[in-house]
Amino acid sequence: MLETLSVTSGARGLQALIARAVGLDKMASVRFRQLTPDVVDVFVTTPFGVSASRRVNGVVRRDGAAVGAQDLLQALSENREEIGAARDASWPGSLPPATGFTLIDELPTHVVRTLADQGQALARQFSGPMGPPASLMDQEVISAEGNGKTAHIPMRTVFTCTSLGLIPGFEAPNEVPRHLRVSVNGRWTRVDAPYGSVYHSAGLGLSVF
Numbered sequence: 001m002l003e004t005l006s007v008t009s010g011a012r013g014l015q016a017l018i019a020r021a022v023g024l025d026k027m028a029s030v031r032f033r034q035l036t037p038d039v040v041d042v043f044v045t046t047p048f049g050v051s052a053s054r055r056v057n058g059v060v061r062r063d064g065a066a067v068g069a070q071d072l073l074q075a076l077s078e079n080r081e082e083i084g085a086a087r088d089a090s091w092p093g094s095l096p097p098a099t100g101f102t103l104i105d106e107l108p109t110h111v112v113r114t115l116a117d118q119g120q121a122l123a124r125q126f127s128g129p130m131g132p133p134a135s136l137m138d139q140e141v142i143s144a145e146g147n148g149k150t151a152h153i154p155m156r157t158v159f160t161c162t163s164l165g166l167i168p169g170f171e172a173p174n175e176v177p178r179h180l181r182v183s184v185n186g187r188w189t190r191v192d193a194p195y196g197s198v199y200h201s202a203g204l205g206l207s208v209f
Helices: 011-024 069-077 109-125 155-163
Strands: 002-009 029-036 039-045 051-060 066-068 082-085 102-107 140-146 149-154 180-185 188-193 196-201
Touching (some): 002 011, 002 069, 011 039, 011 051, 011 069, 029 051, 029 069, 039 069, 066 069, 066 082, 069 082, 102 109, 102 140, 102 149, 109 140, 109 155, 149 155, 149 180, 149 188, 155 188, 155 196
Antiparallel strands (some): 002 051, 002 082, 029 039, 029 066, 039 051, 102 180, 180 188
């Protein structure tokens, strides 16, 4: 079964995200959620035990479908709607909730930059095929509080943001936000960066989102 995705806006940003994800893991999987009739959330797996997403305007043939990230990347580069064969079984677990997240904090520019630098330092220090050790990835780097809720953000979340290029550098245009928004919904923590979102689910194995 060949899946299709028609993107009317946001293809360039999606292609950048998927290209980085494939660079981290050639076997990465992508899954789609048709959020509204003309908006699609595109999720991609990472080797760090969290998933990332980017929102585009468009229509996917089948809500909830999964395909190979390499297949999607090739389709985007060729500007075609056919994005490869269905690969639903390759997606590890369920998608995060579509709604119900509560915003609890916004991390300002200097905090974002510090976290990004820490992630980049890890990337330089641990460049093996398996990435940084789990003990380092599980280290809590910040605790966000607000609206009566708390989110503990591990290094794996920050590392994913930096590895996928979700945090803008100093060269980014001034209109690009320089903060991260932290939201929670049950066991899920979502970190919204200017160029995408990262989801972490507490208490689950690294291969399950």
